[in-house]
Amino acid sequence: MLTACVNGTDHPLPSDPRRTLLDWLRDDLALPGTKKGCDHGQCGACTVIVDGRRMNSCLSLAQLHHGDSIETIESIGSADKLSVLQKAFVTHDGFQCGYCTPGQICSAKALMQELSDGWASAVSDDITVTPAITKEELRERMSGNLCRCGAYSNIIAALEEVLADHPLHEGASA
Amino acid sequence: MKAFTLDHADSSASAITAMAAGARTIAGGTNLVDLMKLQVEVPDKLVSIRSIGLNDITQDDDGLLIGALVSNADCAADTRVRQSWPLLAKAILAGASPQLRNRATTGGNLCQRTRCGYFYDTTQACNKREPGRGCAAREGFNRIHAVLGTSEACIATYPGDMAVAMLALDAVVLVDGPGGAREIPIARFHRQPGDDPSRDNVLEDGELITAVRLPAPTGGVQVYRKVRDRASYAFALVSVAADVTMVQGRIARCALAFGSLGTVPWRDAAVEDLLVGETPSPALYTRAAEVLLKDARGFGANDFKIPLTARALAATLHEATKG
Numbered sequence: 001m002l003t004a005c006v007n008g009t010d011h012p013l014p015s016d017p018r019r020t021l022l023d024w025l026r027d028d029l030a031l032p033g034t035k036k037g038c039d040h041g042q043c044g045a046c047t048v049i050v051d052g053r054r055m056n057s058c059l060s061l062a063q064l065h066h067g068d069s070i071e072t073i074e075s076i077g078s079a080d081k082l083s084v085l086q087k088a089f090v091t092h093d094g095f096q097c098g099y100c101t102p103g104q105i106c107s108a109k110a111l112m113q114e115l116s117d118g119w120a121s122a123v124s125d126d127i128t129v130t131p132a133i134t135k136e137e138l139r140e141r142m143s144g145n146l147c148r149c150g151a152y153s154n155i156i157a158a159l160e161e162v163l164a165d166h167p168l169h170e171g172a173s174a
Numbered sequence: 175m176k177a178f179t180l181d182h183a184d185s186s187a188s189a190i191t192a193m194a195a196g197a198r199t200i201a202g203g204t205n206l207v208d209l210m211k212l213q214v215e216v217p218d219k220l221v222s223i224r225s226i227g228l229n230d231i232t233q234d235d236d237g238l239l240i241g242a243l244v245s246n247a248d249c250a251a252d253t254r255v256r257q258s259w260p261l262l263a264k265a266i267l268a269g270a271s272p273q274l275r276n277r278a279t280t281g282g283n284l285c286q287r288t289r290c291g292y293f294y295d296t297t298q299a300c301n302k303r304e305p306g307r308g309c310a311a312r313e314g315f316n317r318i319h320a321v322l323g324t325s326e327a328c329i330a331t332y333p334g335d336m337a338v339a340m341l342a343l344d345a346v347v348l349v350d351g352p353g354g355a356r357e358i359p360i361a362r363f364h365r366q367p368g369d370d371p372s373r374d375n376v377l378e379d380g381e382l383i384t385a386v387r388l389p390a391p392t393g394g395v396q397v398y399r400k401v402r403d404r405a406s407y408a409f410a411l412v413s414v415a416a417d418v419t420m421v422q423g424r425i426a427r428c429a430l431a432f433g434s435l436g437t438v439p440w441r442d443a444a445v446e447d448l449l450v451g452e453t454p455s456p457a458l459y460t461r462a463a464e465v466l467l468k469d470a471r472g473f474g475a476n477d478f479k480i481p482l483t484a485r486a487l488a489a490t491l492h493e494a495t496k497g
Binding site: 017018020039040041044047050053054055056059060061063064066107110111114117118119120121122124127128139140141143144145 | 175177178179180182200202203204207208211220222224247250251256257260263264267268270271272273274276277405406407
């Protein structure tokens, strides 16, 4: 049987190969925190973390995730117990309608790991070294998550606060 | 999505067997699943190649071997790629989003399909999607379309960045299939549309990409310049990949490849021949652009790509040669 681990619990994968990872999470596992925006990999609302990497759950078939470990927004925090990133989004008004926010938070969490691993980006001056963390770097690295309310500058402010308060090895588990 | 079956191969051999029985491969799925949702692609059978290996990068005296299943993110993050083939890392990082780069694979990226809006819209005429139906793009909204390598049947671009860098780096595509393994220089991998735009590349039925080999680095300055409508997360209007070696103020070696300019990643030996031995100057860049674009033809909304390419080439050559 094909199975995947979601937020620490193993689940059998759906029998219909057409089921996307996103629809499986939302409709079969009743984890509606992950959002369906464009459903075509253009908006990032469906971002989840698979084996430590952020990806668009709308563009993947659930059956391709046998053996994978998947983290959704439900595992990152709750209304009673917000994660560091979520608190920073609240502090900085990093959202208005909130629809893109679960994807933004998942993306930001994985971004911190990428920074911690020394990954370069398209705006890094010298890609052979670990890039300095600048506003421009953060904007580039969050460009896969659209916010139609336009909270971008506040989202970046939230990330800057978390990165300032938590050295990267801690930020990665924020 | 139209109904299909999905099997899971555990080796290249089992994938090739499934392909011989009519299955299409799926790895990251970032392009294929999107096209299946729109019923632009309607495969009856898929075979997942996620668990067949081919996900390592190895280096030897001949260069670097990038497994077909290496994700775009892992390739761009690889220390060897960043140090010795930075052009490839820069091109990959200029494309898509972090989420997509984590999922998309090296082999899949080479096989990604055009983003022509008429290819994506099944109510419109498209010879690539439905041979013989016509091309709505020629008289339509063709701002993103090709100005080189077009045919009566198709003016769609190959949209990617990674392959453009690989073309400038003289990469070789390694494939395996029912007829055995073979190597295809990337300059011959993608096909111009001619009268059969449905075939984007020269892979035969049942052939699987297993790796891409990069020859040893040239030691040149490597630059990737991408011009697009947004600062990030957008396909190129034009991109230029350059690997240029200067000796005593003159261009000693020069490899140039262009993305979203032609129907395939574009390279023109005549342009490189013109540049080699010369001292960089704006006048030289203009002559190079004239050679590159002498057969370029716009279709209205994309006419701007011709002067834009000349300027992008000049800017790239200036950056690569300024020392």
